[in-house]
Amino acid sequence: MTVPVNEWCKVLIVDDEVLIRQGIKHYINWEQEGFQIVGEAANGREALDMIEKLDPHIVITDIVMPMMDGEELTRAIKKDYPNIEVIVLSSFGDFDYVRSTFQSGVADYILKPKLDGPELKKALQQAAKKFPFFTTGKNSKDTIPTIEQMIEKLISGYEIDHPLETITEVFPYSHFCLLGINGTKSRQLEEDAEKNLKLHLKDISIHPVATTDLDITYLLNFNIDKLPSIHESIKVMSTSDREIGWIVSEPFTLITDLKIYYDQLLKMIQYHFYLQNNSVLIYDELPSQLANGNNPFNLNRFTEDFKREQFDSAFDYLEKHVDDLSRQYTMDVFEFKSFLGNIIFNITVLLGNMNYDNEALEKEKYSYFASINDATHVKEATALLHSFLAEANTIITSKSNDISHPNMRKLLDYIEKHYAESISLSEMAKHFHFNPSYLSTYFNTHNKEGFSEYLNRIRIEKSVELLEKGTVSISEISGMVGYSDHSYFTKVFKKMMGISPSSYRKRFFT
Numbered sequence: 001m002t003v004p005v006n007e008w009c010k011v012l013i014v015d016d017e018v019l020i021r022q023g024i025k026h027y028i029n030w031e032q033e034g035f036q037i038v039g040e041a042a043n044g045r046e047a048l049d050m051i052e053k054l055d056p057h058i059v060i061t062d063i064v065m066p067m068m069d070g071e072e073l074t075r076a077i078k079k080d081y082p083n084i085e086v087i088v089l090s091s092f093g094d095f096d097y098v099r100s101t102f103q104s105g106v107a108d109y110i111l112k113p114k115l116d117g118p119e120l121k122k123a124l125q126q127a128a129k130k131f132p133f134f135t136t137g138k139n140s141k142d143t144i145p146t147i148e149q150m151i152e153k154l155i156s157g158y159e160i161d162h163p164l165e166t167i168t169e170v171f172p173y174s175h176f177c178l179l180g181i182n183g184t185k186s187r188q189l190e191e192d193a194e195k196n197l198k199l200h201l202k203d204i205s206i207h208p209v210a211t212t213d214l215d216i217t218y219l220l221n222f223n224i225d226k227l228p229s230i231h232e233s234i235k236v237m238s239t240s241d242r243e244i245g246w247i248v249s250e251p252f253t254l255i256t257d258l259k260i261y262y263d264q265l266l267k268m269i270q271y272h273f274y275l276q277n278n279s280v281l282i283y284d285e286l287p288s289q290l291a292n293g294n295n296p297f298n299l300n301r302f303t304e305d306f307k308r309e310q311f312d313s314a315f316d317y318l319e320k321h322v323d324d325l326s327r328q329y330t331m332d333v334f335e336f337k338s339f340l341g342n343i344i345f346n347i348t349v350l351l352g353n354m355n356y357d358n359e360a361l362e363k364e365k366y367s368y369f370a371s372i373n374d375a376t377h378v379k380e381a382t383a384l385l386h387s388f389l390a391e392a393n394t395i396i397t398s399k400s401n402d403i404s405h406p407n408m409r410k411l412l413d414y415i416e417k418h419y420a421e422s423i424s425l426s427e428m429a430k431h432f433h434f435n436p437s438y439l440s441t442y443f444n445t446h447n448k449e450g451f452s453e454y455l456n457r458i459r460i461e462k463s464v465e466l467l468e469k470g471t472v473s474i475s476e477i478s479g480m481v482g483y484s485d486h487s488y489f490t491k492v493f494k495k496m497m498g499i500s501p502s503s504y505r506k507r508f509f510t
Helices: 018-027 044-054 070-080 092-104 117-128 147-155 164-170 187-200 224-238 255-274 299-307 311-325 333-353 359-374 378-400 406-418 425-431 436-446 451-469 474-480 486-497 501-509
Strands: 009-014 035-041 058-062 085-090 108-111 175-182 205-209 216-222 245-248 280-282
Touching: 009 018, 009 044, 009 117, 018 117, 035 044, 044 058, 044 070, 058 070, 058 117, 070 085, 085 117, 108 117, 147 164, 147 205, 147 255, 175 187, 175 224, 175 255, 187 205, 187 216, 187 224, 216 224, 224 245, 224 280, 245 255, 255 280, 255 333, 299 311, 299 333, 311 333, 311 378, 333 359, 333 378, 359 378, 406 425, 406 436, 406 451, 425 436, 425 451, 436 451, 451 474, 451 486, 451 501, 474 486, 474 501, 486 501
Parallel strands: 009 035, 009 058, 058 085, 085 108, 245 280
Antiparallel strands: 175 216, 175 245, 205 216
């Protein structure tokens, strides 16, 4: 590593916890102490990619991380970049790991519970002694943090100590707002965005904001009379690429309120999940929402309908609720996706408990969970739910048409024995201790025909057998198969067979 004299000592921070990284960044005034943070990584694998590009002098790394932990990262650094100094962060229980990293050549370690400004500064200064260009506190009198660092510090929720005249010089106008741009992050997107902003936004101060939450973020500084033209210009820019989302925060007057409005911007990012047809989201031009959209889902009602096999009622209620939720764009996206996942889980369990053949759904539910989690807009997520419900309905219908279902077999056997009597749905429900309404739904669900249709078919089939024997009169046959009204029997027979009972007999004996 070739190090020019009098440059900052460059530091890379590696930790899978965002809050730890934020804390490290704000424990000390880095530039004032002669250091510069050149990047952040969430695991060792990311860090190795960044090391090659950023050429840091010091790496501060956590021990326990996904994909590649700090121990493996330290070995890789010392093998391929022996001049880089490594400082390890650890918990009390990680001592064995820390010992192994010392064997690999780390410069120092800091216990996370003791991590603070003085401790961090001490470890950095000790590690930096290896580099001859570095002098402790070399910029302590002359260095003032940059505007970019000030913005980053405010967004992270920390106070700033910039001189007022410096702030006024950089931000000469009365108002601020944040502009977020979401698309496929690339250097081209950044260049195009910057070019368009400079072209369309005149007499406005534009400052890039370093953040991982959006692909691109800008802080705009302007006089309030420019706000309408800013909105119109952004709408014009958005028409060039509908795949890019533009989000504009509410205007504010104090730079120290930056975090409040940045948090507002982050909430608005989620709205694109529901409003994918709206390429521009402006804080005061959002669509109205359903008044009843926040009504909670009654899981007990859904479950009871399901257990009683009133599937049409259960699914209609579910789909209406999901449709309402999909128009509540302020709902947390994770909460919406979790609701869909929970419904899939509950339906799978219910079908299994009710002895439906849900083996295929049991295997596929994890694929549904993953696909819903990866969905980029509400229509994609709800389409996955509807696909699952269609599969569930296929399973339900398959069993519904299976008369081997024990309870269904009992009902059909009862009709077979008592068809000649004056039986009704109410009488049969009483006999089997069912609620008549439930029995009607159950019969329709588990049989291709409803109760009345099935009873008539059995009676007509029996009457055909008697007509073919030719020994009993037609009026007697109607009574023998359960019809007290001969004319009604004739009507039902003709509807089902296409000809009258007398014509049928004549045809048979001709």
